[in-house]
Amino acid sequence: MNIADNLELIKKISIPSPSKIVLLxxxxxxxxxxxxxxxxxxxTASTPNLDRLAAKSICGLIDPVSPGITPxxxxxxxxxxxxxxxxxxxxxxxxxxxxxxFDLKPKDIAARGNFCTVDSSGLITDRRAGRIPTxxxxxxxxxxxxxxxxxxxxxxxxxxxxRFAVIFRREGLxxxxxxxxxxxxxxxxxxxxxxxxxxxxxxAIANNFIAQVRAVLASHQPANMVILRGFSQLPDIPTMSDxxxxxxxxxxxxxxxxxxxxxxxxxxLETGAAIKEEFDTLKQNYADYDFFFLHIKSxxxxxxxxxxxxxxxxxxxxxxxxxxxxxxxxDVIVVTGDHSxxxxxxxxxxxxxxxxxxxxxxxxxxxxxxxxxxxxSGGLGRxxxxxxxxxxxANALKLAKFGA
Amino acid sequence: MNIADNLELIKKISIPSPSKIVLLxxxxxxxxxxxxxxxxxxxTASTPNLDRLAAKSICGLIDPVSPGITPxxxxxxxxxxxxxxxxxxxxxxxxxxxxxxFDLKPKDIAARGNFCTVDSSGLITDRRAGRIPTxxxxxxxxxxxxxxxxxxxxxxxxxxxxRFAVIFRREGLxxxxxxxxxxxxxxxxxxxxxxxxxxxxxxAIANNFIAQVRAVLASHQPANMVILRGFSQLPDIPTMSDxxxxxxxxxxxxxxxxxxxxxxxxxxLETGAAIKEEFDTLKQNYADYDFFFLHIKSxxxxxxxxxxxxxxxxxxxxxxxxxxxxxxxxDVIVVTGDHSxxxxxxxxxxxxxxxxxxxxxxxxxxxxxxxxxxxxSGGLGRxxxxxxxxxxxANALKLAKFGA
Numbered sequence: 001m002n003i004a005d006n007l008e009l010i011k012k013i014s015i016p017s018p019s020k021i022v023l024l025x026x027x028x029x030x031x032x033x034x035x036x037x038x039x040x041x042x043x044t045a046s047t048p049n050l051d052r053l054a055a056k057s058i059c060g061l062i063d064p065v066s067p068g069i070t071p072x073x074x075x076x077x078x079x080x081x082x083x084x085x086x087x088x089x090x091x092x093x094x095x096x097x098x099x100x101x102f103d104l105k106p107k108d109i110a111a112r113g114n115f116c117t118v119d120s121s122g123l124i125t126d127r128r129a130g131r132i133p134t135x136x137x138x139x140x141x142x143x144x145x146x147x148x149x150x151x152x153x154x155x156x157x158x159x160x161x162x163r164f165a166v167i168f169r170r171e172g173l174x175x176x177x178x179x180x181x182x183x184x185x186x187x188x189x190x191x192x193x194x195x196x197x198x199x200x201x202x203x204a205i206a207n208n209f210i211a212q213v214r215a216v217l218a219s220h221q222p223a224n225m226v227i228l229r230g231f232s233q234l235p236d237i238p239t240m241s242d243x244x245x246x247x248x249x250x251x252x253x254x255x256x257x258x259x260x261x262x263x264x265x266x267x268x269l270e271t272g273a274a275i276k277e278e279f280d281t282l283k284q285n286y287a288d289y290d291f292f293f294l295h296i297k298s299x300x301x302x303x304x305x306x307x308x309x310x311x312x313x314x315x316x317x318x319x320x321x322x323x324x325x326x327x328x329x330x331d332v333i334v335v336t337g338d339h340s341x342x343x344x345x346x347x348x349x350x351x352x353x354x355x356x357x358x359x360x361x362x363x364x365x366x367x368x369x370x371x372x373x374x375x376x377s378g379g380l381g382r383x384x385x386x387x388x389x390x391x392x393x394a395n396a397l398k399l400a401k402f403g404a
Numbered sequence: 405m406n407i408a409d410n411l412e413l414i415k416k417i418s419i420p421s422p423s424k425i426v427l428l429x430x431x432x433x434x435x436x437x438x439x440x441x442x443x444x445x446x447x448t449a450s451t452p453n454l455d456r457l458a459a460k461s462i463c464g465l466i467d468p469v470s471p472g473i474t475p476x477x478x479x480x481x482x483x484x485x486x487x488x489x490x491x492x493x494x495x496x497x498x499x500x501x502x503x504x505x506f507d508l509k510p511k512d513i514a515a516r517g518n519f520c521t522v523d524s525s526g527l528i529t530d531r532r533a534g535r536i537p538t539x540x541x542x543x544x545x546x547x548x549x550x551x552x553x554x555x556x557x558x559x560x561x562x563x564x565x566x567r568f569a570v571i572f573r574r575e576g577l578x579x580x581x582x583x584x585x586x587x588x589x590x591x592x593x594x595x596x597x598x599x600x601x602x603x604x605x606x607x608a609i610a611n612n613f614i615a616q617v618r619a620v621l622a623s624h625q626p627a628n629m630v631i632l633r634g635f636s637q638l639p640d641i642p643t644m645s646d647x648x649x650x651x652x653x654x655x656x657x658x659x660x661x662x663x664x665x666x667x668x669x670x671x672x673l674e675t676g677a678a679i680k681e682e683f684d685t686l687k688q689n690y691a692d693y694d695f696f697f698l699h700i701k702s703x704x705x706x707x708x709x710x711x712x713x714x715x716x717x718x719x720x721x722x723x724x725x726x727x728x729x730x731x732x733x734x735d736v737i738v739v740t741g742d743h744s745x746x747x748x749x750x751x752x753x754x755x756x757x758x759x760x761x762x763x764x765x766x767x768x769x770x771x772x773x774x775x776x777x778x779x780x781s782g783g784l785g786r787x788x789x790x791x792x793x794x795x796x797x798a799n800a801l802k803l804a805k806f807g808a
Contacts, residue, residue: 073807
């Protein structure tokens with residue numbers, strides 16, 4: 001049975017009930033051992049609360065996409081929410097637009113943009129324009145929002161710092177075009193190229209937009225140019241409510257994760273940015289939903305920066321806040337990550353991610369600490385991340401028997 | 405996501421790089437415990453080098469096809485190379501023809517043949533004609549190569565000892581015909597039967613060929629007849645270079661494994677037949693390729709013969725040669741088998757096969773010896789053999805991130 005079939009099955013047997021599930025995603029959780037100590041970030045961190053929870057949970061290791069595949073955040077999260085991460089993959093543009101609560105229509109083409117800096121020859125010197133403040137980004141977006149392209153409605157909206165979203169609205173646009181973002185400095189932004197003939201118009205519109213932007217921004221330092229990537233359209237994706245009959249809410253600070261949550265139909269909760277504040281947001285909204293996606297970003301950021309110790313500290317901060325969650329006594333608690341981000345690799349990686357699942361009915365194993373090594377011996381074994389949600393649903397007694 | 409989708413994904417994200425992968429396949433590696441000692445062949449063998457390598461590797465158990473399925477050598481190897489072993493399965497004929505470097509064309513029908521001995525009633529008394537020497541096989545093939553069939557170009561080529569390949573070249577031939585080889589003695593060779601109407605012509609040609617062979621060989625003892633099996637056509641299979649962007653080479657002595665390597669586009673290296681010589685061949689060619697398939701046959705032969713101790717010795721011989729491989733310091737080393745061949749069963753079996761994967765980034769587990777029992781607790785868990793290549797590619801940093 002493939003994953004799509006599994007979703008159909010789950011949809012048939014899921015039942016609404018008052019039980020509550022909390023999915024805590026510690027972004028980039030998995031790591032690699034520090035050569036000096038032989039311990040990963042999670043193994044180094046002092047995590048008494050996670051360890052105590054692991055001791056009464058069933059543990060294992062998940063592959064977000066499949067063994068060997070390093071997932072981006074989108075496939076990593078889609079899999080955790082139970083969706084085939086290849087089939088339902090969507091580009092960064094859609095996720096960015098949804099993350100800022102833009103009312104994206106099914107035919108819209110959305111792209112993620114960066115304000116960047118180019119030198120007098122047009123070569124990129126800074127892909128993030130010195131991470132201009134969000135206020136400046138907002139002003140520049142208002143400027144660009146005034147650009148006119150015949151027959152096209154366009155929207156330029158700020159995301160955060162140097163990041164923005166651009167949306168092209170017109171009938172008959174196809175999203176299959178390449179990025180203008182070359183993902184490196186010292187070169188010029190690329191021309192947007194159609195990847196198939198149906199997308200010729202999209203490419204022409206994007207290039208027209210970029211040419212006008214260049215003129216509008218010419219005198220603005222350091223944000224004197226833009227680079228675009230992840231041109232995409234809303235995928236045809238069933239919501240969490242369709243599949244699981246859950247009333248779901250997301251607690252996430254970064255727009256991208258808010259966008260991913262919105263894509264699958266979650267309500268986006270307002271929250272403070274600190275880890276402790278995110279857990280407080282869970283407590284404040286606990287009565288109103290039966291599924292919570294609680295996203296922690298700082299672990300991944302530290303891993304991407306290659307800062308082993310900062311990742312350790314971020315994990316410890318999550319551990320300190322955990323009693324706020326466990327004190328609510330959810331029927332099911334899942335703690336995991338959307339992928340590994342070992343500080344040693346300074347990037348996402350393919351390594352499987354520790355997962356623990358607590359419920360009254362979980363059939364706890366003998367794993368007594370939450371770590372990569374300990375989870376190898378867990379009762380869940382090593383399994384695809386798409387199976388996390390069916391397991392959580394089952395443990396919340398929200399899945400009826402299949403067949404007589 | 406099924407395996408075919410996975411190949412498509414890998415093809416999109418694989419990147420050429422100078423890092424090197426060595427896949428050491430110890431044929432029929434997995435075994436069953438000797439009832440007297442409770443230890444398998446691998447557990448009985450003294451393997452200090454493999455154990456040392458296992459200690460710094462991540463280990464597990466692979467299912468070549470799926471749990472319970474006993475694979476032949478073709479599906480076993482296809483899976484290790486990352487191909488769906490059911491979808492891409494091809495018959496013995498194609499593998500035999502490729503293994504002797506015959507220039508097989510896409511429409512050719514190839515079959516594997518044995519010279520055999522029949523008695524005066526035409527019943528088979530020896531399926532291998534006393535394993536005639538390769539020289540005699542070569543002479544007899546020259547005789548048979550002269551057989552004429554109207555409208556058909558035919559080629560008869562020696563393989564090794566009693567083995568040969570026959571190729572029928574004509575437009576419009578379908579490969580779906582049964583074997584003439586009954587796989588037992590005391591019965592007559594079978595008539596070749598079409599398994600569907602499209603294959604009627606192929607069956608008629610094969611039976612015509614066999615009838616003429618019978619007349620030509622009548623006076624040749626002990627090789628007075630032939631039996632044919634594995635009628636097949638080249639499958640439509642992407643190469644290792646297509647999928648992984650690898651420059652791959654094979655070190656294998658037996659024609660069948662050379663044929664399998666050629667099928668997926670590997671360069672076949674000339675090599676001495678002894679285990680030590682195969683490892684020397686690796687060393688001599690190490691600079692010129694970034695992927696090596698190194699195949700050891702004697703473990704499987706010993707298992708098939710039911711010779712527990714000979715299999716133990718063969719494993720020990722591999723262990724002794726291992727430092728030649730590890731001394732080259734490949735970025736990724738995989739050691740495994742294409743299936744189990746327990747001496748107790750005297751045949752291939754369905755038991756999962758120990759696997760170790762070493763790289764700087766492998767996230768080593770606590771497995772300190774290379775054995776069936778120890779690998780149960782390995783960090784890779786139990787998984788399909790088709791995932792070995794994606795893992796090797798990831799560990800060689802030859803796979804880009806999937807999705808943003």
